[in-house]
């Protein structure tokens with residue numbers, strides 16, 4: 462690029478810095494919503510505690526109950542985010558979830574977009590799972606699971622969902638970790654009705670850690686997870702009429718797709734940290750669901766975790782086998 466005058470230089474810098482903002486930290490442009498303005502208590506009595514500043518919330522699981530909160534509105538599309546710190550130490554069987562759903566309203570054909578955090582035995586890290594359901598497609602699980610590049614119980618990190626009518630993107634600290642592009646063949650399986658946001662902590666003993674092998678041990682209770690920096694940037698709509706009452710049309714600071722540099726970060730993340738994807742699970746799906754975009758590098762990497770499940774039924778006796786094959790059947 463040839464920059465020939467100071468004013469051109471100025472506008473070049475302006476556009477450049479805008480791109481930088483979009484690429485590196487779009488959530489910083491969006492306002493954080495105080496708890497009482499965006500959310501309301503869902504369950505767990507005193508196990509939900511709103512901090513004095515009104516901006517952060519503690520959710521506790523103990524022997525008596527878990528706890529949770531729900532958004533006051535239902536949203537059709539938008540950008541939704543929370544900063545979350547998970548319980549530390551021994552957390553096997555504990556599930557923290559940050560998700561969208563309309564299961565209360567559409568019992569038979571609900572939609573869902575999930576971040577689920579699966580606790581672990583001491584010394585082993587939390588894992589994240591993402592999933593989506595559309596129009597009651599609960600017979601088709603679309604789970605992916607990942608390790609993280611940090612300990613999510615050490616500090617707060619941002620977990621975000623971008624949902625438009627054409628795609629869903631999951632982010633961790635502004636790194637896209639998963640992109641679901643709507644395909645025609647997905648039909649109703651792509652979430653398309655207004656949903657509420659939920660945050661919960663609960664006892665997932667039967668499921669969360671190695672398929673229920675490690676249950677919640679209440680000797681280590683209470684399990685406390687902290688939420689703050691709430692972003693609810695979307696169209697609040699009536700779920701039945703689907704008319705919007707409060708629609709934020711200034712979507713300028715919302716990403717609408719994955720930029721090339723974001724994509725390379727996403728690819729790197731997935732190659733390094735993804736440990737399970739339904740798209741490559743030949744035990745569950747002889748033919749991958751139609752929206753799956755098969756990436757040979759991802760497939761190769763997943764074989765490390767389970768050569769049978771991800772390897773086309775050809776048993777390999779690689780040296781990684783014994784180390785990793787235990788962790789593949791949990792939480793499905």
Ligand SMILES: *[C@@H]1O[C@H](CO)[C@@H](O)[C@H](O)[C@H]1NC(C)=O
Nearest residue numbers: 569570595596597648649650
């Ligand atoms: C969603 O489910 C309902 C009830 O099962 C059905 O009538 C409708 O056609 C479905 N919509 C789509 C887009 O698949």
